[in-house]
Amino acid sequence: MQETIDRIRKFRDERDWLQFxxxxxxxxxxxxxxxxxxxxxxxxxxxxxxxxxxxxxxKVSDEMADVAIYLLELADVLGIxxxxxxxxxxxxxxxxxxxxxxxxxxxxxxxx
Amino acid sequence: MQETIDRIRKFRDERDWLQFxxxxxxxxxxxxxxxxxxxxxxxxxxxxxxxxxxxxxxKVSDEMADVAIYLLELADVLGIxxxxxxxxxxxxxxxxxxxxxxxxxxxxxxxx
Amino acid sequence: MQETIDRIRKFRDERDWLQFxxxxxxxxxxxxxxxxxxxxxxxxxxxxxxxxxxxxxxKVSDEMADVAIYLLELADVLGIxxxxxxxxxxxxxxxxxxxxxxxxxxxxxxxx
Amino acid sequence: MQETIDRIRKFRDERDWLQFxxxxxxxxxxxxxxxxxxxxxxxxxxxxxxxxxxxxxxKVSDEMADVAIYLLELADVLGIxxxxxxxxxxxxxxxxxxxxxxxxxxxxxxxx
Numbered sequence: 268m269q270e271t272i273d274r275i276r277k278f279r280d281e282r283d284w285l286q287f288x289x290x291x292x293x294x295x296x297x298x299x300x301x302x303x304x305x306x307x308x309x310x311x312x313x314x315x316x317x318x319x320x321x322x323x324x325x326k327v328s329d330e331m332a333d334v335a336i337y338l339l340e341l342a343d344v345l346g347i348x349x350x351x352x353x354x355x356x357x358x359x360x361x362x363x364x365x366x367x368x369x370x371x372x373x374x375x376x377x378x379x
Numbered sequence: 380m381q382e383t384i385d386r387i388r389k390f391r392d393e394r395d396w397l398q399f400x401x402x403x404x405x406x407x408x409x410x411x412x413x414x415x416x417x418x419x420x421x422x423x424x425x426x427x428x429x430x431x432x433x434x435x436x437x438k439v440s441d442e443m444a445d446v447a448i449y450l451l452e453l454a455d456v457l458g459i460x461x462x463x464x465x466x467x468x469x470x471x472x473x474x475x476x477x478x479x480x481x482x483x484x485x486x487x488x489x490x491x
Numbered sequence: 492m493q494e495t496i497d498r499i500r501k502f503r504d505e506r507d508w509l510q511f512x513x514x515x516x517x518x519x520x521x522x523x524x525x526x527x528x529x530x531x532x533x534x535x536x537x538x539x540x541x542x543x544x545x546x547x548x549x550k551v552s553d554e555m556a557d558v559a560i561y562l563l564e565l566a567d568v569l570g571i572x573x574x575x576x577x578x579x580x581x582x583x584x585x586x587x588x589x590x591x592x593x594x595x596x597x598x599x600x601x602x603x
Numbered sequence: 604m605q606e607t608i609d610r611i612r613k614f615r616d617e618r619d620w621l622q623f624x625x626x627x628x629x630x631x632x633x634x635x636x637x638x639x640x641x642x643x644x645x646x647x648x649x650x651x652x653x654x655x656x657x658x659x660x661x662k663v664s665d666e667m668a669d670v671a672i673y674l675l676e677l678a679d680v681l682g683i684x685x686x687x688x689x690x691x692x693x694x695x696x697x698x699x700x701x702x703x704x705x706x707x708x709x710x711x712x713x714x715x
Contacts, residue, residue, distance in 0.1 A: 268380055268462070271462050271465050271466070274466065278469055278472065278473065281478050282476060282481045282482055282483070284481075284485070286483070287485045287646045289425040289426070289428050290420060290428040290429055290431075290439070291420040291423055291424075291428035292428075292645070292646060294416050294417040294419070294420050295417060295519060295645060296645060297413045297416060298410070298413040298417050298638060299638050299641055299642050299645060301406075301409045301410040301413040301446070301638075302410055302522075302635050302637075302638030303638070304406050304409060305409070305410050305631060305635055306635050307406070308402060308403040309597075309628070309631060309632060310597035310623045311403055312536075313404060313536055313537070316401050316402040316403035316404075316406075317401055317402055317456075319402070320457055321457075327402070327459070328464040329464070329468050329471070331450060331453065331454060331459065331461065331464055332465045332468035332469075333468060334413070334446070334450055335450060335461055335465055336468065336469070338446055338447060338450070339465075345432055345433075345436070347436075347439070347443065349443065349444070350380070352440040352441070352443055352444040353386075353444045353451075354383070354386065355440070355441075355444065356440075356441050357386055357390055357448070360390065361390065369394045369396075370393075370394055370395050371394070371396075371398070373396070373399045373533075373534035373535075399534045404533070404534060407532075407533060408533060410526060410634055410638075411526050411529055411530050411533060414522060414523050414525075414526030414527070414634075417519060417522065417523055418523050421516070421519060421520060421523060421709075422511045422516060422709035424648075424649055425648055485645075485647075492604055495689050495690070498690065498693055502696065502697065505706075506702060506706055506707070507706050507707040508709070510707070511709045513652050513653055514644060514652040514653055514655070514656040514663070515644040515647055515648075515649050515652035518640050518644050519641060521637045521640060521641070521670065522634070522637040522638055522640075522641050525630075525633045525634040525637040526634055528630050528633060528634075529630040529634050531630070532626060532630050535627055536627075537625040537627050537628060540625050540627035541625055541680075543626075544626040544681055548681070548683075551626070551681065551683070552688040552691070552692075553691075553695070555674060555677065555683065555685065555688055556685070556688040556691065556693075557692060558633065558637070558670070558674055559671075559674060559685055559689055560692065560693070562670055562674070563689075565667065566667060568653075569656055569657075569660070569663065571660075571664050571667065573668070574604070574607050576664040576665070576667055576668040576671070577607050577671055577672055577675075578610065579664070579665075579668065580664075580665050580668035581610055581614055581672070585614065588618060590618060593618045593620075594617075594618055594619050595618070595619040595620075595622070597620070597623045
């Protein structure tokens with residue numbers, strides 16, 4: 268992970284782009300890239316989407332990478348350890364969605 | 380990273396949620412969580428956004444984790460190595476944004 | 492339509508909120524509200540989504556209104572007539588998606 | 604408005620696209636188009652965004668139209684009158700953001 272972060276940082280600094288990378292702009296960019304990922308599945312059914320992802324593996328992989336790059340840049344700018352953030356959030360999610368109440372049900376999600 | 384993926388997978392499987400996690404639904408969820416992250420900066424100026432992120436560190440960290448969790452789940456479902464995907468995309472981005480033409484300029488981005 | 496715009500404008504100006512409503516912030520807000528609308532269908536199948544929309548008619552209607560309000564505010568701030576903009580775009584879309592090539596096919600969309 | 608809706612409906616039906624236009628897919632499409640609109644302002648400051656919108660008036664207008672078209676299609680599919688939905692939401696928003704507490708302050712928004 269650290270190696271990946273170093274590579275992203277190097278890419279950014281060679282282009283002197285840190286000046287544009289305030290947290291708001293990075294959050295905007297994460298949303299934009301997330302929508303480009305979503306666009307790959309725009310009119311597909313859920314069932315088709317797995318096959319479609321296989322057939323467009325490189326495009327899907329590229330769009331996922333774009334989301335991940337901006338997410339890691341935001342984490343880097345804010346000094347947040349993303350792996351730790353995930354661990355902490357999984358603990359909260361486990362409290363929010365107890366196994367016995369959530370098993371096999373998606374409904375709780377939409378009540379967020 | 381693998382440890383984190385294992386934890387996310389365990390969380391999902393204990394709740395029997397894989398059935399909802401087709402690529403389209405996961406892409407939808409990444410977009411929704413990205414927007415919740417963005418909402419934290421909704422009316423802030425770029426300048427305020429850094430201070431605001433500091434003051435709301437836990438909220439920001441939690442929303443970033445939510446994006447990351449769904450992104451890792453999608454990678455897991457598709458058998459994509461996200462670190463490799465990032466490396467491959469950085470190589471493409473380097474070709475797309477040569478240092479000499481991109482240095483200190485954000486304009487190329489918007490021509491994507 | 493003009494009556495609706497007048498009402499939105501009055502609501503905004505009573506609160507002295509025009510100062511926050513630059514085009515970028517309004518575009519950010521449209522994205523955030525669009526994601527809140529999408530969240531109502533997050534884990535639903537396409538088939539379930541029609542029934543789900545019926546059962547949550549008020550929520551769906553409210554989230555759609557939020558998107559529309561910010562869209563009309565942006566149009567108002569930029570002096571754009573949204574009905575005219577739609578007409579002009581439909582003409583372009585008709586050229587982009589000729590009936591004979593597009594009939595019954597969603598694939599062209601994803602090649603955007 | 605009704606004339607615009609009729610035109611959108613005609614465009615859709617000539618291409619036999621109603622079959623793809625379930626509420627979930629339309630909500631997905633609204634989010635995608637909203638992100639394309641946002642992309643026009645991706646790295647701009649709030650201050651630059653007004654001038655940038657002027658200079659790219661047609662692009663901005665086109666992306667706004669795309670959001671509006673899908674929003675009107677969703678309203679049409681669900682039998683929702685969007686102007687009425689806006690009126691109803693403004694009444695709720697007025698209760699949520701009383702003038703005396705909200706005047707000149709954007710903070711309440713982020714507590715949504």
